[in-house]
Amino acid sequence: MKAFDATRRFFHRAADHLDLDMGVRESMLMPQREVQVQVTIERDDGSLANFVGFRVQHDKSRGPMKGGLRYHHEVDLDETRSLASLMTWKTAVVNLPYGGAKGGIGVDPRSLSLREKERLTRTFVDQIHDIIGPDTDIPAPDMGTDFRVMAWFRNQWEKYHGFNPAVITGKPVEEYGAKGREEATGRGVGSLTVKTAKRLGMKPEQSRVAIQGFGNVGSHAAKFLAESQFPIVAVSDISGTYYCEKGLDIGSVFHHKLEHPQGLLEGYDRCDVLPINALLTLKDVDILIPAALGGVITEENAHQISAKAIIEAANGPIDPDADVILNDRGITILPDILANAGGVTVSYFEWVQNRQHYRWSLDRVRQELDRTLSDAFENVWQTAHEREISLRDAAFMIGISRVRRASELAGR
Ligand SMILES: NC(=O)C1=CN([C@@H]2O[C@H](COP(=O)(O)OP(=O)(O)OC[C@H]3O[C@@H](n4cnc5c(N)ncnc54)[C@H](O)[C@@H]3O)[C@@H](O)[C@H]2O)C=CC1
Numbered sequence: 001m002k003a004f005d006a007t008r009r010f011f012h013r014a015a016d017h018l019d020l021d022m023g024v025r026e027s028m029l030m031p032q033r034e035v036q037v038q039v040t041i042e043r044d045d046g047s048l049a050n051f052v053g054f055r056v057q058h059d060k061s062r063g064p065m066k067g068g069l070r071y072h073h074e075v076d077l078d079e080t081r082s083l084a085s086l087m088t089w090k091t092a093v094v095n096l097p098y099g100g101a102k103g104g105i106g107v108d109p110r111s112l113s114l115r116e117k118e119r120l121t122r123t124f125v126d127q128i129h130d131i132i133g134p135d136t137d138i139p140a141p142d143m144g145t146d147f148r149v150m151a152w153f154r155n156q157w158e159k160y161h162g163f164n165p166a167v168i169t170g171k172p173v174e175e176y177g178a179k180g181r182e183e184a185t186g187r188g189v190g191s192l193t194v195k196t197a198k199r200l201g202m203k204p205e206q207s208r209v210a211i212q213g214f215g216n217v218g219s220h221a222a223k224f225l226a227e228s229q230f231p232i233v234a235v236s237d238i239s240g241t242y243y244c245e246k247g248l249d250i251g252s253v254f255h256h257k258l259e260h261p262q263g264l265l266e267g268y269d270r271c272d273v274l275p276i277n278a279l280l281t282l283k284d285v286d287i288l289i290p291a292a293l294g295g296v297i298t299e300e301n302a303h304q305i306s307a308k309a310i311i312e313a314a315n316g317p318i319d320p321d322a323d324v325i326l327n328d329r330g331i332t333i334l335p336d337i338l339a340n341a342g343g344v345t346v347s348y349f350e351w352v353q354n355r356q357h358y359r360w361s362l363d364r365v366r367q368e369l370d371r372t373l374s375d376a377f378e379n380v381w382q383t384a385h386e387r388e389i390s391l392r393d394a395a396f397m398i399g400i401s402r403v404r405r406a407s408e409l410a411g412r
């Protein structure tokens with residue numbers, strides 16, 4: 001299923017509960033603006049390489065549009081549109097004063113040298129800088145991008161528009177970045193997993209966790225949960241699944257990632273190594289955390305999942321048909337627009353600090369993150385239980401209602 005079709009179906013399910021009419025629904029789903037640009041760079045060997053870049057600005061009813069930049073070979077307009085719309089409901093469900101956007105380039109970042117990646121980023125900025133700005137659309141990291149890409153992006157944008165670090169978040173800490181942004185998404189996933197487990201009566205030491213993806217989000221979620229006494233029995237990345245029945249030593253897995261090329265787990269030998277897709281359907285797992293790509297849980301594998309709870313660290317990991325199967329099976333799903341909102345929340349704190357020319361301590365960032373996510377979690381959990389609907393439907397309902405209310409107040 002196409003990514004935007006999946007997001008549309010989740011939207012309509014919640015809109016049915018809200019009794020929204022079709023005209024309103026279509027206007028809320030339709031992006032404000034979609035931009036597709038050519039990104040041609042000179043390779044280190046002098047040859048030319050051509051890529052396509054996208055920025056989709058979905059909605060600005062609640063504030064400037066906000067969302068990450070993805071470098072991945074599967075990036076296309078449909079996926080970017082889906083991710084941009086998820087950002088709109090995500091910023092609304094955690095009540096940040098933002099709308100939603102997303103961007104990316106269809107490229108395998110591992111095929112580029114560092115200098116090629118820098119040229120790619122700067123050329124992309126040359127093409128889209130006039131639609132980006134601290135009061136219009138503020139990018140951030142997503143798959144395949146990190147603080148270095150954010151620093152190049154800012155530097156190139158400032159060549160056109162002058163000093164303004166609030167134009168992008170997820171910057172290096174010594175270059176106007178917020179302390180705690182790098183860990184924020186994974187930390188948020190971890191803390192919301194703890195809250196979900198508690199509500200389900202699951203004890204940390206007896207709740208076995210598997211995490212798909214050991215990049216920025218998966219690795220920090222694993223660290224937080226291991227520190228909270230959850231046994232992490234499996235993690236995976238594009239090199240395979242790393243499994244240990246008694247629980248992995250996450251400190252040593254983390255260390256291996258930092259020490260190895262491209263941050264891969266390849267060669268980690270203090271556990272069993274299984275095929276890449278084995279992770280999702282492992283039999284002795286209580287909590288499953290997909291933290292890599294979208295669309296990985298489908299009608300085909302939904303019946304084989306043994307976890308009692310799924311925490312969507314990735315954006316859109318479960319397609320709508322699988323979602324129905326999992327709901328029918330009584331599996332609790334914490335939806336992406338809440339589960340991974342820690343990243344955009346600390347991005348907001350970074351933007352606020354940049355605008356005030358002031359710096360917060362790491363403790364303050366963590367405290368405010370915890371407060372923001374706890375409030376959103378309570379609201380979603382209560383709504384779901386009062387209305388006897390899934391957590392996903394409740395989260396979408398809250399997000400959609402807030403966006404709709406902002407449009408109404410603005411007279412639309
Ligand atoms: N970075 C952020 O702050 C945020 C990221 N997210 C979402 O979290 C997910 C992961 O993002 P990041 O950790 O930032 O990306 P990343 O690029 O840092 O890491 C991605 C990880 O997934 C692994 N991977 C890729 N394909 C895989 C597969 N088929 N099976 C197993 N592992 C696979 C990679 O090897 C890598 O370990 C994405 O869906 C992203 O949209 C959501 C909110 C914020």
Ligand SMILES: O=C(O)CCC(=O)C(=O)O
Nearest residue numbers: 067068140142343344347
């Ligand atoms: O930090 C941000 O602004 C956005 C992060 C993002 O792309 C996401 O939450 O999917």
